[in-house]
Each structure stands twice: as structure tokens, then as C-alpha cells.
Amino acid sequence: xxxxxxxxxxxxxxxxxxxxxxxxxxxxxxxxxxxxxxxxxxxxxxxxxxxxxxxxxxxxxxxxxxxxxxxxxxxxxxxxxxxxxxxxxxxxxxxxxxxxxxxxxxxxxxxxxxxxxxxxxxxxxxxxxxxxxxxxxxxxxxxxxxxxxxxxxxxxxxxxxxxxxxxxxxxxxxxxxxxxxxxxxxxxxxxxxxxxxxxxxxxxxxxxxxxxxxxxxxxxxxxxxxxxxxxxxxxxxxxxxxxxxxxxxxxxxxxxxxxxxxxxx
Ligand SMILES: NC(=O)c1ccc[n+]([C@@H]2O[C@H](COP(=O)([O-])OP(=O)(O)OC[C@H]3O[C@@H](n4cnc5c(N)ncnc54)[C@H](OP(=O)(O)O)[C@@H]3O)[C@@H](O)[C@H]2O)c1
Numbered sequence: 001x002x003x004x005x006x007x008x009x010x011x012x013x014x015x016x017x018x019x020x021x022x023x024x025x026x027x028x029x030x031x032x033x034x035x036x037x038x039x040x041x042x043x044x045x046x047x048x049x050x051x052x053x054x055x056x057x058x059x060x061x062x063x064x065x066x067x068x069x070x071x072x073x074x075x076x077x078x079x080x081x082x083x084x085x086x087x088x089x090x091x092x093x094x095x096x097x098x099x100x101x102x103x104x105x106x107x108x109x110x111x112x113x114x115x116x117x118x119x120x121x122x123x124x125x126x127x128x129x130x131x132x133x134x135x136x137x138x139x140x141x142x143x144x145x146x147x148x149x150x151x152x153x154x155x156x157x158x159x160x161x162x163x164x165x166x167x168x169x170x171x172x173x174x175x176x177x178x179x180x181x182x183x184x185x186x187x188x189x190x191x192x193x194x195x196x197x198x199x200x201x202x203x204x205x206x207x208x209x210x211x212x213x214x215x216x217x218x219x220x221x222x223x224x225x226x227x228x229x230x231x232x233x234x235x236x237x238x239x240x241x242x243x244x245x246x247x248x249x250x251x252x253x254x255x256x257x258x259x260x261x262x263x264x265x
Contacts, residue, residue: 003028004060005146008076009067010034010043010050012119013093017067018046019122020150028146031057058083063146066092066102070262073097077105084110089139091115091130095166096262098159099133111139116165117151118173124150129165131156160260167255175248180205 007014010032021030022045030048034040040050051057058064058080068076073094084090090112092102099112106112113132120126128151130143135155144153156162180201187197215221226232239245 003062004031005029005063005065006031006033006058006061007048007065007067008033008080009069009072010036010039011067011069013117013121014067015042016119016122018043018048020124022046023124024150026149031061033058054079054083056083059085062088062142064088064090066090066094068094070094070097073102074105077102081105081107084108086110089113089142091143093117095170096163096259098261099131111136113139113143114159114162116162116170118170120173121151125152127152127154127169129154129156129162129169131159131162133159163259164256166259167252170259171252171255175252176205 005028007017007030011034014032018030018032021028030046031051032039032043032048033051033054035052037052040052043050049057064080064084066073066076073092084106086108088110090102090106090110092099092112093115095116097114099114102112102114103110111132113130115128115130117126117128121128128147130140130153132139135157140155147153156165183204184197184201187200188194192200211221212218222232222236226236
């Protein structure tokens with residue numbers, strides 16, 4: 001039973017997860033259920049079983065991984081409820097849906113683990129944060145065995161930390177890409193072609209992320225680029241004067257507020 005896993009939802013995050021799983025030559029059998037039949041072709045390269053409806057095969061899985069949008073979760077729980085048993089573990093990657101909300105909709109006492117990661121999980125170096133209450137060493141071991149081969153697992157004692165991680169880490173790649181896009185548009189604004197602007201900004205992002213990875217201290221990196229009275233310093237001072245840092249803090253706090261209860265209007 002332990003070697004079978006069902007993933008529900010074959011969207012963006014599942015694609016990233018399967019990319020990592022595929023590279024690691026897994027011994028697990030992976031079944032993916034997505035009501036959108038068109039998703040079947042996207043998954044061909046991953047060598048997984050695709051189902052466009054819920055079948056008894058799910059009863060053979062130990063882990064049931066929820067990868068649908070939060071607004072679809074109630075219908076999903078209704079569908080899977082009859083197929084679940086207390087030997088299974090429900091693992092949710094959905095933003096903003098608490099463990100209790102899921103547990104309360106299940107008709108049996110099934111452990112629910114709430115997880116968060118982001119689409120960079122495909123490159124095998126990302127974190128998966130997880131929370132469960134009560135904590136079970138046995139369940140943690142099962143999660144580590146499965147997810148630990150392609151990601152770094154980090155336990156969150158408080159569920160509130162998962163909400164914070166959702167705003168910072170789950171959404172995080174979008175913030176960097178947004179900044180990348182701003183710089184690209186500035187290249188274009190200053191007369192560079194769209195093609196060159198894309199190449200140059202992507203080089204910038206890629207090269208900088210490698211430097212960040214090898215140098216832990218942001219101030220050291222900045223001071224290696226910005227000299228007093230120089231060009232970089234002029235730009236950084238303008239950003240500081242315009243309080244870009246507090247604008248970003250405000251923006252991420254909006255995401256955090258949303259992640260505490262995503263379905264609240
Ligand atoms: N994307 C990210 O960067 C990211 C990061 C962290 C966490 N998450 C979380 O991960 C979850 C999935 O996100 P995503 O971006 O991968 O979503 P997505 O691309 O929209 O994928 C969800 C898939 O589930 C399908 N679906 C809808 N209802 C279903 C049902 N009843 N049964 C089975 N499948 C159903 C959807 O089909 P249709 O196309 O027909 O709707 C779609 O193919 C979300 O809860 C999100 O909060 C995402």
C-alpha cells in the first residue's frame with residue numbers, strides 16, 4: 001500500500017512535483033486524477049497513471065495529495081470521501097485551507113497534513129513545509145520517505161506558519177518574476193529590442209540567483225556592486241526614498257491575510 005500515491009489535480013504544481021519525481025526514478029506508483037481530460041497529454045512524459053474520474057484504485061494509495069484550487073476542494077472531498085480509509089493520509093498543498101476545514105468534511109478520522117511549497121519544487125532543491133496536529137512521527141517518516149527524495153522537508157509546529165510560508169514561499173517565485181518583468185520593461189523603455197531585453201534580464205536573474213546562493217549576506221553582495229556616489233547607489237537610494245521595502249511588506253501581508261482564509265470574501 002505504501003508504494004501507491006494518488007495526486008488529485010494535474011495542474012501547475014503537480015507538473016512541477018512530477019518533474020522532480022520523474023528525475024529521481026521513483027519506486028512509487030503514481031495515480032493522478034483530474035476531471036479535465038485534456039490534462040492527460042501533459043502527463044505522458046511522467047509515466048504516471050491518469051484518471052479523469054474517481055475509481056476504487058484510490059483505495060490502494062497510502063497518500064492522497066490534494067493539488068486542486070481551493071475553490072474546488074469541497075467537491076473533491078465529497079468525491080473522495082467514500083474511497084478513503086483511516087490507513088490513508090490526506091496531504092493538502094492547497095493555499096488557505098486549514099487542516100480542520102478538511103478534517104471536518106471527512107466522514108472518518110483520517111490524518112490530514114497541510115503542506116506548502118512552490119513551483120521551483122521541480123528543481124529538487126526546494127523546501128516542502130508541513131504541519132499536522134497532532135504530530136505523528138510515523139506520518140512524518142512516511143512523508144520524508146516520499147517527498148524527502150526530491151525536496152527538503154521542514155516541520156511547522158504552528159499552522160499559522162504555513163499561512164506565512166504560503167504568502168512568502170508559495171507565492172514567492174511570482175514576486176521575483178514580477179521584478180524581472182519590471183527590469184525587462186525598463187530595457188525596452190531604454191530602446192533595447194524585446195528579444196535582447198528578455199535575454200539580458202533573464203541572464204541577470206539567473207546569474208544573480210547563483211551569486212545569492214553562494215553568498216549568504218545580501219549586504220556583502222550589494223556592497224560589492226554599489227560604490228559610494230556611484231550609479232547603483234543612485235538607483236538604490238531612489239528605491240529606498242520611495243519606500244519600496246515597505247510596499248513589498250504591505251503586499252506580502254495582503255497575501256498572508258488571504259492565506260489565513262482564502263475562501264472568505
Ligand atoms: N501554482 C503554484 O505556484 C502553487 C504554489 C503553492 C501552492 N499551490 C496550491 O496548489 C494547488 C494547485 O495549484 P495549481 O496552480 O497547480 O492549480 P491548477 O493549475 O489550476 O490545477 C488544478 C487542476 O485540478 C483540476 N480540477 C478541478 N476540479 C477538480 C476535481 N473536482 N477533481 C480533480 N481535478 C480537478 C483542474 O482542472 P480545470 O483546469 O478544469 O480547472 C486543474 O487541472 C492550489 O490549491 C494552490 O493553492 C500552487
